[in-house]
Amino acid sequence: MDAATAKPSLSMKPSPSFRLRNGSLNALRLRRVFDLFDRNGDGEITLDEMASALDALGLGADRAGLEATVGGYIPAGAAGLRFGDFEALHRALGDALFGPIEEEEPGKRGVDDEDEGDMKEAFRVFDEDGDGFISAAELQAVLKKLGLPEARNLATVQEMICNVDRDCDGLVDFGEFKCMMQGITVWGA
Template identity: 35%
Template sequence: MSVLQTNDLKRIFQELDKNGDGLLSAEELNWLLECIGGVHFSLQELESSVGKSCLNVDEFLLFYDSITKQGGDGNSEAEPADDQDQGCNKEDCDLVEAFKVFDSNGDGFISTEEVQSMLSRLGLWDEKTGKDCRGMISKYDTNLDGVLDFDEFKKMMLHTSS
């Protein structure tokens, strides 16, 4: 189960496509990255990373898919601590960065409230989503503490069973 489903991603795409041309420009994608994670790229860096200057909705879905399901065996045990980021593989480093985006208070855990906050910033929050967030956290919360630690988040993002 992914944090964001296809319908959610399509809604995000529509919200980001400010000029309604059916394409997400590097500027629009850059705005999203700055908004949700404080990540700042030059437009040239972003275009180089994405491989294009604009993405249609299908390419946006593939882009999301590529950054959340990058393959690999998922056996590496990276922690979200800054001092360990340098030794992690590409997949784990990306997961650490994604974890930090959701862990807005920096306590090392992702709560339902933090997921709600992120979805609100993306314009995707409603009552049904709130129930889905609680269900998602409880599904992957293997130690039953009500929040996701990095390992639980990683299992969720890589779709592995506990």
């Protein structure tokens, strides 16, 4: 079965934020996910790395199902998915789960209700206690779940908070989070 005819089949409920409407945010998020899954940093995600990452996120997929879904996107002779292959898999899964993205006229969209909703959902991932703020402890907990080395040092996490904390209260509110996310640009995307 080739990538064009492979039917995505992971048996998990899709999140509405699977595919953000904002292209720059989606490209950045996808690159970060790729880098998290690529544990050894060799530029390819093997099936073992993907299974391990999904397990760590609590989204475990059985090996046969994962191989059936992902296998068609791994080029012949490659050990795993390269970033372009990962993008194609993500796009195919998004199309299968939500339908194809409709092309828009350039400059037509700004930050609309869907973008705002995507950002609120992303904010809630970090705001674990639901108080409307991201604390250093909450950010550290999420970074730990993702297996990122920055999570080891609370001072590093506090510095990350300070970089976006405009009112210097030691917390990131939704407005600060939104400004940070809107300011992200992806070079070469």
